[in-house]
Amino acid sequence: MRGPVKTSGDALLRTATRHSAGRCLTLCLLTVASAGVGLLLPYVLGRTVDALLAAHASGPGGPGHGDTGRWLLTTAALLGGLTLLDCCVDVLTGTTNARTTAWLRRGLVRHVLAVGPGATTRFPAGDLVARLVGGTAQAGPAPATVAALAATLALPVGALVALGVIDPWLVAAFLAGAPALALLLRTFARASSDCVTAYLNAQGSLATRLTEAIGGARTIAAARTADRETTRVLEPLPELAHQGMRLWRVQGRASAGAVALAPMLQIAVIATAGLLLLRHRLSVGELLAASRYAVLATGVGLLVGDISALVRTRAAGQRLGDVLGEPVPPYGKARVPDGGGRLELRGVTARRDGRTVLDRVDLTVPAGETLAVVGVSGAGKSLLAAIAGRLADPDDGTVLLDGTPLPELSRAELRAAIGYAFERPTLLGDTLADTIGLGPADAAPERVLRAAEAAHADGFVRRLPEGYATACADAPLSGGEAQRLGLARAFAHGGRLLVLDDALSSLDTITEREIAAALLRHAPGTTRLVVAHRATTAARASTVAWLDGGRVRALGPHARLWRDPDYRAVFAGDSGGAETEAVGGGAA
16 A cells, blocks of 8 residues: 655646636736836826926926826826736636646645545544645635735845836945845744644644534533543644734744835935935935835735745645645556456455554355455454455455456546445435435436345334435434445445445445345345344354454354354454354355
């Protein structure tokens, strides 16, 4: 089994930017154009002031009045153009952020579903949802932020050039304090990056605990531990608040430094311009322009805001990159060969969290036979069931279906050949009929009906007001009824191997017996692997595999294994255990 692949968050954000390349280019051009107009405006204002002074000096009807009108019109046009450009930038920024966020979500959801159940092995469900929802929303503005950053950098650089054009001494006065400004921005970027990463991690931990609490709401209510659970769920909150306050402090220090440093640089530029004015090297209009360019050159507030946004998108992008680093199981191109569903596990070893759960397991289930897998809690039964149908891959060993290793089969062939039913099935689809027919190709209505009848779900479904058209969210289902719908879904799509992972545990004894018999009647040519917690379920299987300590301790008919007191202890507390004598050791 392959481990996680290190995926760069920056690489993901670059890909997202390329996906919106046209919009980003347009946004970049608009922001640069806005910056250009902003840089041109002080010059035009300065010329307008000089023209007004010249007109005033020449008196009514003097030669300067024509220039005054032209410069006033130019100023008005620039102001109007700047307003229009800013509106376009705002609209395009919003739509680009939304499209990028949607693209990231689609890509990550596809990847998580392609990884399969293994996605929640490394990332708890709550943390995964926080990354897919909140993380994508925070990473989505990356392309627009990068495009805006170009304009944000163009403003101070252009302002410096403009100061140099007016007089080189103005640039020299500004650059005297520039190293302190650069150090301020660098320190802010580094410190805020650590804060944002820690904040997002605490946010993910909080989401994980909340998801767990919602899933266990009935247990919490029954145990009357709501106060204790509230404390557990909110335990990361102080860390979240600490990192949030730490980020605000970092931003506050940066802003305070900017407030202290920027006016000093502006005063230095204006004072130098005043001296040059006294020496008649600058006009009054050029002094005005120099003062405005000094403000633009010290636009630390804009830089701090854009750097802060960029830091947030990079931190969120890295969390998304971690999810994309989970490897998708590779599939081959082979088709399932002719056969009846012979399943073989050869030397299968699987480890979880550093512990060997399955240790060199060898099992063979002949075509058309039923194998029950039993063992105490933690013996590895569900993991073996997942590996048998390739919902998980072993660390070592091979699983074959009719002689073909499962990784060599195409995804479509594999899923068509193997069906699953689970202890707690998730009811997907709009209606109960959709739930039963759910698959790559929805099952025909007649097939849905036959599958529901075989799973003994038809009776309670028809008693609902809308029958099979009842919305899943409106169906008051017990645990056993939900299990029967899961069984019906497995029956509806057939296949040569059917894996039941404790899918009969919530059924009453009579219904369990009837469904166990229906397994043979409904699909007589299907091989079955059944994870069993009831002795009656194991008794109806052709063969029982007894897992103990990650290995197959014994293999044989239930009746023979029942003589071992350790085997009987596996079913301790099972009220159906006494029935096994009457059931016998054969398949139902």
